Amino acid sequence: MVSLTDVAKLAGISIATVSRAISHPEKLAPETLTRVKAAMAELNYRPNRVARRLRQRSGRRHLLGLIIPDIQNPFFAEIARGVEDVAYANEFAVMLCNSDENLKKEAFYLGVMQSESVDGIILPPINDHDPAIIRLAAAGMPIVSVDRSLVNSSIDKVEVDNRQGAFEAVDHLLRLGHKRVAMIAGRQNVSTSRERRLGYEDALAAHNIPLREDYIRTGDYKQASGHALADELLTRAPRPTALFVSNNLMTVGAMEAIHKRGLRIPEDVAIIGFDDLPWAEALDPPLTVVRQPAYEVGRSAAELLLKRLSDPSAPAAWLRLRPKLILRSSC
Amino acid sequence: MVSLTDVAKLAGISIATVSRAISHPEKLAPETLTRVKAAMAELNYRPNRVARRLRQRSGRRHLLGLIIPDIQNPFFAEIARGVEDVAYANEFAVMLCNSDENLKKEAFYLGVMQSESVDGIILPPINDHDPAIIRLAAAGMPIVSVDRSLVNSSIDKVEVDNRQGAFEAVDHLLRLGHKRVAMIAGRQNVSTSRERRLGYEDALAAHNIPLREDYIRTGDYKQASGHALADELLTRAPRPTALFVSNNLMTVGAMEAIHKRGLRIPEDVAIIGFDDLPWAEALDPPLTVVRQPAYEVGRSAAELLLKRLSDPSAPAAWLRLRPKLILRSSC
């Protein structure tokens, strides 16, 4: 690797001046600057990001951390793309890790990121009280929580209006005439799942339909869970005529369960999912969903984080994006 | 951040000894070791990875780079998981970037990785001659190419037997009695696409079916491309009775096109895709595919890279994994 020293030697100048040629070019005599630039070009010099990060104060290290539950979930993959695109446009690198919704794993990666001297971290908290995050934020690490939120914390956050989204979904079903709408909910210790459930309840109430507890089943987030819970719900008497499923993978699982029972969608059972899928169009039938603007969530989070770095004392920002109902043919 | 100095002070000892307590504990007097350990625990000391990487020689820096075309493609997401799981099991961090199949972007990220002092890089080359990679490898950077290969280079690689996979797919169609099997191929400047096309030709030849050039269309890798090319192929006279599509996203696009024309799968047109999808089961109809062991590709690549780091002079390894035909209901 070519270092400052090599460039300095070639240009016949001190390394301090070479360094300034990069970060404060206005401080050099024009003639010196061109000489240094020529030397850098000749040697194909590239600053060493590691050394730079070691020396730099926080906020100027050009590295940011992103911890997501699972990169194989298209929702998080889309967030990741949003974050990355903004990051690289600003010459930040991104360090990405998967927590698998596991607090220990998350804590481990938070440690790695600290130890890698990231400028800040973007992540969906695993639950409302995620202690590792709260501690880290209190210690001064810039953090932006996305998707889910932490209770009574004053960190920057980007969320989606889950309650509203769920309301629209269920409202749509009810307007189509469905009277028996069941729900497969997600882990109730994450804010999004709770809000989606509230939205479901709101919609029922708005249509004067009594809430039936046996029409609500709570799972985790995995495909298998959606499959199993749909199976259960479809044995209820009377059988629900529509299903509202709280996340993408569980929706796919639920569709499988419906197909396996030989029921037709939407004739026998209508289904609507939270989160869009890139191939929702090709599913059987094309799936009606509440689409979250995941890319924008990632983009906004990264922008918020960069803003925070340049102004650490600004009040915490709270962005709330609107989801959108996408009608296809499953209802 | 707590540093070696803090621990050293608390333990009443020099930083050199504290450092050795971590990397060469056997060199310390047992009593000293316990004292140091106690101090580290009390202060909750965590070594600074940046400083460590700056000092360490290549191969012991505990960071590896992964450049993939697009994290939103489930195939690459699965590879990424394989890489990450192995990496973190060995206490390596992973730096992940998306090249978008763009040589410039790739070259940029290769630069970033060099500058981040990664120990090695895993990536599918964008094309056969990818100059930036070849140059970097020649300069001594350990590189493992996955999925696709570089011409006449002696770097470690992990591939899938694409020709065999394609053969099995098309052979399956022909055995079912299809006589007119069309193919949507991928970019012919990547090895995998070419091999898949060869496998297609092999199968036709094995069944004594003449190759019709107008039954082959070449696209890129995107959904839209699959859609458009399927549209074209379906206007051929006589119309193909089966489609073999060379990658996952194009397959979804092709399915859309078939549906849009009101044709039924598999009655009017059978379809078989290369690459599995997590929700292939829920597609209309459940999609028969050639499944690549993507997770294993990632895992093996990471293992190969780690092995390479511990033995830089070993001859280049070349792993070839077998894909598997997964029968569902689209044929």
Place this chain on the structure above:
DNA sequence: TTGACCGGAGCAATCGTTTGCACGGAAGTG
């Protein structure tokens, strides 16, 4: 003429580790 000021450049400390070398004392050997 003198002193203040300024622009441009270099010196050297610093970030947190790792590690070759030196040193001191204890143990072993003849």
Place this chain on the structure above:
DNA sequence: CACTTCCGTGCAAACGATTGCTCCGGTCAA
């Protein structure tokens, strides 16, 4: 008892950058 050997530890030099401070020569105003 003198000499080597060895073990445990510390000193200090790296790694590659950034940056406060100093220094030097020139300009300008009084």
